[in-house]
Amino acid sequence: MLDHSILETLPRELQKEALESIRIMRFPPGKVLFQAGEHCQGLPLMLSGAVKVQMTGVSGNSIVLYRMGADDICTLSIGCLMTGYGYRAEAVVEEESEAAMVPRGLFDRLMDQSAAFRLGIMESYGRRLDDLMLLVEEVAFRRMDERLEEWLQARRSPIHITHQELAVELGTAREVVSRLLKELERKSRVRLARGKIELIGS
Amino acid sequence: MLDHSILETLPRELQKEALESIRIMRFPPGKVLFQAGEHCQGLPLMLSGAVKVQMTGVSGNSIVLYRMGADDICTLSIGCLMTGYGYRAEAVVEEESEAAMVPRGLFDRLMDQSAAFRLGIMESYGRRLDDLMLLVEEVAFRRMDERLEEWLQARRSPIHITHQELAVELGTAREVVSRLLKELERKSRVRLARGKIELIGS
DNA sequence: GAGATCAGTGTGACTTTATCACTGAACTGT
DNA sequence: ACAGTTCAGTGATAAAGTCACACTGATCTC
Known part of the structure; x- marks a missing residue:
């Protein structure tokens, strides 16, 4: 059930806690995971599927910022959780997806105790940053x-x-x-x- | 010397190691910290000053992506260090700046042992992501x-x-x-x- | 200090992209 | 079969990007 997931890499004790406090959820295509302005309800860690993240400008126009796939954690949600601000973008499921909803406390413990988990988070962040930088260039110059x-x-x-x-x-x-x-x-x-x-x- | 820095928050033992392995560097305005294609030589943790990060597209046009100030860690460098890829952008000092150059090993230990340091990193990432999302919207629609x-x-x-x-x-x-x-x-x-x-x- | 040099600026002509307003075509439900 | 709705096409106009080149003011050279 946690196959192919970053959660597999956890030490036994943490994995036990994870299995207890994590809710695995399924989302059908079209499901809106969160919308602009809403507050974070838990960190989605993608297990499978595909989700697009898009934002709507003041003009009313929208643009797709990036996509999330298996093993991505929603970096936007981390930011929302940390700062307490609402989401700036919205997330829409494209392909049937499974995600583990990680509560704040467990997230902190995982960051504290698992180097592999930390690495996964950093990689997710790195990819997002890279995606957005490329997008800026595309939109500005191409x-x-x-x-x-x-x-x-x-x-x-x-x-x-x-x-x-x-x-x-x-x-x-x-x-x-x-x-x-x-x-x-x-x-x-x-x-x-x-x-x-x-x-x-x- | 480490006043106003995230490094102050570290436990005594780590702070000692930090002071030993970190090099504090000063950079004058105009100094190029890194250029596109180069590989990461250590994580700059800004102590003071201002640095702009800009990228040049295939067309030859450039755009300023965001700015770093005190207590920002260069998230781009983290990505480069983790993935081994070269930088996609370049960083230019705008105001006389001081930065602590953190070696990989120390960074890993700090992430492992200091919750405050982790929080600082996550905040830096969050700000970057937010800056870039706003920039995409600006460039695309305004x-x-x-x-x-x-x-x-x-x-x-x-x-x-x-x-x-x-x-x-x-x-x-x-x-x-x-x-x-x-x-x-x-x-x-x-x-x-x-x-x-x-x-x-x- | 007269000319040469060069970075910075101004502008016309043209192309690409965005916006507004509207038309018509294709699907949906009853 | 008709009404309502979503989707697509297009003309007119404005904003922004590109290309080419002229001009201007600062600096350098002799």
């Missing part, structure tokens, strides 16, 4: 048509997504995505349908 | 004229900076800054001179 094409090429055709969702992925406006996609269709690089994009000859 | 005005209003007139440097602060092109500033001058909100911007009536 052309939208290139970013769109890369995004499309990184998936399997057909891709089921609306233009609006794709706009949030890239941090742009829906109209921009529509126009760029239409342009790609004119070049016969994609075939468009409502809520679906087929890649041609890649 | 108007450049607003961002420029805010940046200007946050300083004391006169501001000594070139348009190029200001462009890097905001992650845009020099020409854009020049034009927006000229527009502000036409509205009598600023007075421009070579390398200097005076704010009028604020």
